[in-house]
């Protein structure tokens with residue numbers, strides 16, 4: 005899968021723009037606040053239909069404009085596809101080859117393996133933030149791996165809302181009819197996350213060792229369910245344990261008015277040499293493990309799906325010490341896929357951009373290509 009061209013209209017601070025990315029690395033260079041991350045956000049939206057950092061889709065519409073539009077031509081196994089996303093007062097609409105995607109269309113068929121993985125300084129929240137951050141990572145990564153996870157996760161949230169409402173209703177027997185759908189959808193989601201963690205864990209350990217050197221402690225990634233769910237069980241076993249946990253907690257859950265067990269309460273453990281990275285890891289170790297996690301995801305997607313995801317690297321080089329930056333850039337240059345990198349300092353990325361890199365200068369929401377490189381040593 006390759007992004008051949010990209011057009012934006014009234015998206016964030018971009019009035020109108022058209023870009024032709026490189027087959028390999030496209031580097032966006034510009035001072036703070038010019039629209040570099042906005043462009044990554046547009047690509048992420050096209051690949052996933054989700055906002056990268058916006059909490060409300062309306063934030064993506066340029067101030068004073070009615071609707072935003074992003075369109076991209078992707079070359080994939082089935083030929084070239086035009087994908088577009090519009091955001092207007094009515095919400096989000098997706099188009100595939102000019103046809104509106106309706107809610108009954110299968111979303112996994114729509115994606116056809118288009119996937120994007122983003123690294124940004126915010127990703128440190130994966131370590132420093134609460135469990136919701138780690139669940140979000142897991143579900144995004146599971147969705148990249150198995151697009152059906154998008155609708156499965158929605159099914160779970162719907163079942164959860166319905167059971168929570170039933171817990172608060174006056175007739176106790178109502179809850180029971182909402183328990184079964186919750187258990188089924190919950191077990192499916194936990195099984196997906198467990199399968200993903202099993203694929204990623206050895207790759208995280210390996211990538212962390214590569215970044216941090218042979219002396220470093222071993223990195224470990226593990227799924228941590230909130231309530232007695234077997235981490236090596238089948239989907240059926242998970243379902244029966246989840247059902248037991250819900251029955252066991254019924255009184256408490258009724259008092260509180262919400263469901264206290266299930267994938268919406270689970271967490272991911274990141275440890276170094278058996279010690280939690282959040283309480284004990286240094287700043288640099290925290291960065292390195294997040295990087296290892298993302299590298300693990302990319303390598304896993306490349307091996308399992310036979311094609312690497314689009315890589316979006318937001319201002320990553322300025323966050324890393326030179327050795328880690330070099331490791332990261334070497335690693336990227338060995339990947340066959342397409343990458344988009346942002347920087348305020350072109351020199352940080354100049355050596356790594358490789359053959360066929362395209363540089364765009366970003367200024368106030370405009371993108372200008374072919375500007376002269378910095379003279380070495382200047």
Ligand SMILES: Nc1ncnc2c1ncn2[C@@H]1O[C@H](COP(=O)(O)OP(=O)(O)OP(=O)(O)O)[C@@H](O)[C@H]1O
Nearest residue numbers: 016017035036037038039040041042063065066067
């Ligand atoms: N809906 C919107 N309409 C118009 N402008 C917007 C909108 N949302 C954000 N902006 C503007 O976009 C700019 C930020 O763009 P962006 O985050 O892409 O910057 P950047 O180039 O990545 O900068 P940095 O190097 O600081 O990360 C800000 O000036 C902000 O005011």
Ligand SMILES: [Mg+2]
Nearest residue numbers: 040041318319
């Ligand atoms: Mg930015």
